[in-house]
Amino acid sequence: MKIGIDIGGSHIATGIIEKNGNLKAKEIRDVEIKSIKTEKQAQKFILDTIESEINDLLIKNDYEIGDISKIGIAVPGNPTETAIKNTVNLHIKKFEIAKILEEKYSAKIKLKNDGKCAGYAEKNYGALKKYDDCIFLCIGTGVGSAVFLNGELLEPKRNPGFELGHMIIDKNGIECNCGNRGCFETFASMKRFKKEAIRKLKLDKNIKSDEMQKYIRENIGKKEVEKLVTEYLDNVSIGLANIINIFEPEAICFGGSFSYYGDIFLPRLKENLKKYIFNKDTKYELVSAKLKNDAGIIGAAEI
Numbered sequence: 632m633k634i635g636i637d638i639g640g641s642h643i644a645t646g647i648i649e650k651n652g653n654l655k656a657k658e659i660r661d662v663e664i665k666s667i668k669t670e671k672q673a674q675k676f677i678l679d680t681i682e683s684e685i686n687d688l689l690i691k692n693d694y695e696i697g698d699i700s701k702i703g704i705a706v707p708g709n710p711t712e713t714a715i716k717n718t719v720n721l722h723i724k725k726f727e728i729a730k731i732l733e734e735k736y737s738a739k740i741k742l743k744n745d746g747k748c749a750g751y752a753e754k755n756y757g758a759l760k761k762y763d764d765c766i767f768l769c770i771g772t773g774v775g776s777a778v779f780l781n782g783e784l785l786e787p788k789r790n791p792g793f794e795l796g797h798m799i800i801d802k803n804g805i806e807c808n809c810g811n812r813g814c815f816e817t818f819a820s821m822k823r824f825k826k827e828a829i830r831k832l833k834l835d836k837n838i839k840s841d842e843m844q845k846y847i848r849e850n851i852g853k854k855e856v857e858k859l860v861t862e863y864l865d866n867v868s869i870g871l872a873n874i875i876n877i878f879e880p881e882a883i884c885f886g887g888s889f890s891y892y893g894d895i896f897l898p899r900l901k902e903n904l905k906k907y908i909f910n911k912d913t914k915y916e917l918v919s920a921k922l923k924n925d926a927g928i929i930g931a932a933e934i
């Protein structure tokens with residue numbers, strides 16, 4: 632069996648993956664961002680969490696360390712195959728984690744960008760299975776992505792590339808985590824949507840994501856809510872139209888918390904996109920992710 636690990640900004644999830652991307656069991660621990668102030672603390676936290684999760688999984692599922700053939704790790708940013716690199720949230724510049732884990736588990740360790748891992752899982756086992764030319768967009772706190780043409784994941788030689796979230800939409804826009812202004816991510820992230828919803832609908836600034844989802848769902852008939860959603864989706868449409876014009880995908884799959892609003896967002900988005908796409912008669916499907924939060928773990932193990 633393989634182990635898949637998804638290191639996110641808010642949690643670290645680890646799972647046992649058996650044949651055909653089948654997730655047998657998983658363990659999730661929250662990341663206490665506030666207690667991590669230095670790179671050293673982050674490194675220790677990540678290692679301790681991974682070891683404890685793997686240990687629990689092995690015990691609960693009757694496996695031994697020797698049964699692990701591979702450990703795949705999905706991480707944000709641009710990792711190398713062996714090191715986590717430049718994660719702003721976790722204060723990490725470069726952490727050669729593969730060597731440390733290799734000594735302990737004597738299994739093959741491989742790191743990969745999290746958007747690519749989740750996209751790979753959706754392409755092979757989830758919502759994108761039947762498409763050759765397709766795109767995975769993970770819209771959550773940021774925007775991650777993976778592009779497939781003729782069934783193959785596109786991968787440049789050096790960095791992971793395909794930073795669709797950092798395509799600049801407005802050079803005078805708000806500042807992005809990457810240092811530029813007006814990146815697609817600054818318009819399309821669910822962080823932005825939440826911020827705008829709180830401001831325009833005068834919601835409690837500490838509203839939880841599931842409470843907000845409930846509010847939007849119950850009030851979508853109201854003019855101000857529809858306006859907020861329409862404005863947000865118009866911004867998403869601009870970036871998405873650029874992506875469609877470049878890759879001519881048969882389908883685009885949406886992961887991250889965006890996918891929880893699929894029934895509200897996707898029909899409106901499809902209608903609005905007509906304004907911006909180049910080939911007006913091009914046909915494409917907009918679909919919600921099927922594997923949801925498990926896509927990262929499954930993809931990390933299988934890619």
Ligand SMILES: [Zn+2]
Nearest residue numbers: 797807809814
């Ligand atoms: Zn950016």
